[in-house]
Amino acid sequence: MKGALLSTDGLGVRYGSFTALSEVSLSIGANTIHSVIGPNGAGKTTLFHALTGRVRPSAGRIDFNGHDITALTDDRRVRRGLARSFQVTSLFHRLSVRENLRLAAQGRTPWQALKMWQPAERNQDATAIADSILERLELTRVAGRSAEELSHGQQRRLEVGMAMASRPLLILLDEPTSGMGIDDIATMKRLIADLGRDHTVLFIEHNMGIVMDISDRVTVMQSGRKLVEGAPGEIRDNPEVRRAYLGSMMTGGRA
Amino acid sequence: MDRPIFHFALAALVALLLPFFIRSGTLATEVLVFAIAAAGCNLLLGYTGLLSFGQGIFFGLGSYTLGLALIHTTLPLLPTLVLAMIVGSVVAIVIGALSIRRQGVYFVMLTLAFAQLFYFLAYTFSDITGGDNGLIGIPRRGIGPLALNSSWSYYGFVAVIFLISFAALQRIATSTFGRTLLAIRYNGERAQAIGFPVRAFKIAAFAVSGAVTGLAGALHALLIGIAPLSDIDYHMSESLLVMTIIGGTGNLFGSVLGAAFYLIVSDTLSAIWPRWLLLLGALLIVLALFIQKGIWGLIESGVGIVRGRRGGPDAMAPGVSGSERP
Ligand SMILES: Nc1ncnc2c1ncn2[C@@H]1O[C@H](COP(=O)(O)OP(=O)(O)O)[C@@H](O)[C@H]1O
Ligand SMILES: [Mg+2]
Numbered sequence: 149m150k151g152a153l154l155s156t157d158g159l160g161v162r163y164g165s166f167t168a169l170s171e172v173s174l175s176i177g178a179n180t181i182h183s184v185i186g187p188n189g190a191g192k193t194t195l196f197h198a199l200t201g202r203v204r205p206s207a208g209r210i211d212f213n214g215h216d217i218t219a220l221t222d223d224r225r226v227r228r229g230l231a232r233s234f235q236v237t238s239l240f241h242r243l244s245v246r247e248n249l250r251l252a253a254q255g256r257t258p259w260q261a262l263k264m265w266q267p268a269e270r271n272q273d274a275t276a277i278a279d280s281i282l283e284r285l286e287l288t289r290v291a292g293r294s295a296e297e298l299s300h301g302q303q304r305r306l307e308v309g310m311a312m313a314s315r316p317l318l319i320l321l322d323e324p325t326s327g328m329g330i331d332d333i334a335t336m337k338r339l340i341a342d343l344g345r346d347h348t349v350l351f352i353e354h355n356m357g358i359v360m361d362i363s364d365r366v367t368v369m370q371s372g373r374k375l376v377e378g379a380p381g382e383i384r385d386n387p388e389v390r391r392a393y394l395g396s397m398m399t400g401g402r403a
Numbered sequence: 404m405d406r407p408i409f410h411f412a413l414a415a416l417v418a419l420l421l422p423f424f425i426r427s428g429t430l431a432t433e434v435l436v437f438a439i440a441a442a443g444c445n446l447l448l449g450y451t452g453l454l455s456f457g458q459g460i461f462f463g464l465g466s467y468t469l470g471l472a473l474i475h476t477t478l479p480l481l482p483t484l485v486l487a488m489i490v491g492s493v494v495a496i497v498i499g500a501l502s503i504r505r506q507g508v509y510f511v512m513l514t515l516a517f518a519q520l521f522y523f524l525a526y527t528f529s530d531i532t533g534g535d536n537g538l539i540g541i542p543r544r545g546i547g548p549l550a551l552n553s554s555w556s557y558y559g560f561v562a563v564i565f566l567i568s569f570a571a572l573q574r575i576a577t578s579t580f581g582r583t584l585l586a587i588r589y590n591g592e593r594a595q596a597i598g599f600p601v602r603a604f605k606i607a608a609f610a611v612s613g614a615v616t617g618l619a620g621a622l623h624a625l626l627i628g629i630a631p632l633s634d635i636d637y638h639m640s641e642s643l644l645v646m647t648i649i650g651g652t653g654n655l656f657g658s659v660l661g662a663a664f665y666l667i668v669s670d671t672l673s674a675i676w677p678r679w680l681l682l683l684g685a686l687l688i689v690l691a692l693f694i695q696k697g698i699w700g701l702i703e704s705g706v707g708i709v710r711g712r713r714g715g716p717d718a719m720a721p722g723v724s725g726s727e728r729p
Binding site (some may be wrong): 197198200202222223226227231232234238239240241243247251252254255256258260261262263264265266267268270310313328344 | 592597611
């Protein structure tokens with residue numbers, strides 16, 4: 149597909165003898181918001197692991213921004229402009245919120261962090277990025293607290309902020325609203341839509357309201373495979389999708 | 404309590420006051436030498452989360468390097484110390500690079516295996532190392548007009564190096580690099596995910612730790628005039644780890660306390676009872692059971708309680724004591 153920022157061809161992942169992902173061919177258009185849905189265990193997170201280089205695919209290839217990145221390690225993919233958030237919050241819990249973001253910003257140019265003689269606060273670029281994200285996530289007030297002291301909703305926002313901090317071309321969000329209350333969900337929805345303006349966003353989500361409202365395209369996964377893909381409207385009306393979900397999860401949508 | 408300058412002042416105070424409390428210049432010097440080595444160990448354990456049994460190797464190689472250089476060459480003292488640091492660092496890079504290919508218990512096992520290997524090498528190549536007898540007859544060269552031939556003049560010299568090393572390690576611990584190590588300790592997976600090549604950073608931590616530990620080993624050999632086989636024994640790694648842990652990990656001054664405590668208690672107990680190791684063992688068990696954050700942690704909570712009674716601001720608030728440190 150033309151204008152694709154990321155594409156996969158026949159991507160597969162095995163955990164031992166168990167095939168968690170097979171024959172997944174995706175194409176994510178630049179500057180689109182693309183969501184991935186599917187029941188638990190469908191392989192959505194595994195797909196993210198493969199895209200970010202956390203697990204090595206057993207088959208297929210990944211192209212990103214015009215380059216084959218299949219063999220690149222995860223830290224190198226960050227330098228190419230790929231960043232992610234995690235389904236289970238994964239922060240530097242004892243470090244301050246600001247430092248969490250400062251580190252994440254620094255991750256884009258990691259070799260500069262080998263400077264043993266430069267005080268950490270002296271990294272003006274990274275600190276400036278951290279401050280602007282704090283502002284955007286409305287976390288400025290708690291910037292000095294350690295990450296573990298934040299509320300769940302704040303931690304989930306920081307989790308997304310960690311991915312934003314490396315200023316990626318493509319940002320992958322793994323269930324950003326998991327465990328959130330209604331108010332926090334609304335904030336997160338606005339944030340994701342907003343991110344879509346200056347990034348390409350690929351996100352996994354169970355909340356159909358968000359998926360249907362802000363996605364340009366939706367990919368449905370089941371049992372490690374891609375079931376269907378289409379615009380939100382097509383997905384909502386697709387009988388196969390309805391069957392896969394037994395109708396249960398489609399009720400959250402606007403329709 | 405968390406300000407580096409405050410910790411440096413405490414370290415300077417220890418160096419200044421030790422001579423008033425310890426009659427033996429050798430023991431006092433040993434405290435500072437091992438404080439340097441424990442601080443080096445702390446950089447790996449407390450800041451990077453790596454439990455390395457390789458520390459004895461770096462320490463022992465520092466001793467041998469200094470001994471061989473002073474016996475066989477006319478190299479002045481300071482370049483010899485630098486040489487010991489380089490050797491410690493290079494070997495640490497190699498051992499670190501090989502060991503961090505595995506994680507957790509397997510990492511520890513690998514460093515332990517290297518410790519055994521190097522001990523055996525030192526034992527076997529007795530032509531070079533003196534084997535069981537150690538490398539004897541190391542001359543204590545002065546520096547320019549400064550002769551270091553009395554035990555207290557040597558103490559002064561070591562105290563200066565101790566303070567320089569302590570300040571340098573503090574600087575490194577609070578640097579961009581040091582904070583990245585801390586991030587790796589807290590959450591290595593996330594550190595990798597945000598773009599840090601975690602392995603390279605761990606190897607760099609080994610390099611620093613190896614240099615510092617090699618320096619301590621060299622100072623130790625110069626102190627006793629020989630490079631004993633026990634300096635490279637894996638028991639050395641064990642002692643250094645124990646000092647680091649009882650002092651408190653993740654806090655450099657804790658390592659000074661740990662080294663002082665370990666050496667002074669050992670010295671006192673050994674004077675009382677020949678089976679003193681038994682007592683030391685029992686004491687360590689008690690410490691491990693009851694003070695999990697080490698001596699420094701104990702002091703911190705002590706200060707917290709006192710301040711709490713006086714109604715000091717936030718003294719007991721969760722996360723205040725060491726919220727930025729492990
Ligand atoms: N590290 C792993 N080892 C073995 N199996 C795994 C591992 N991670 C995930 N799985 C399995 O792979 C399947 C897909 O998991 P996952 O990608 O997390 O699904 P989803 O994110 O869609 O809920 C599940 O059956 C899960 O149990
Ligand atoms: Mg998942």
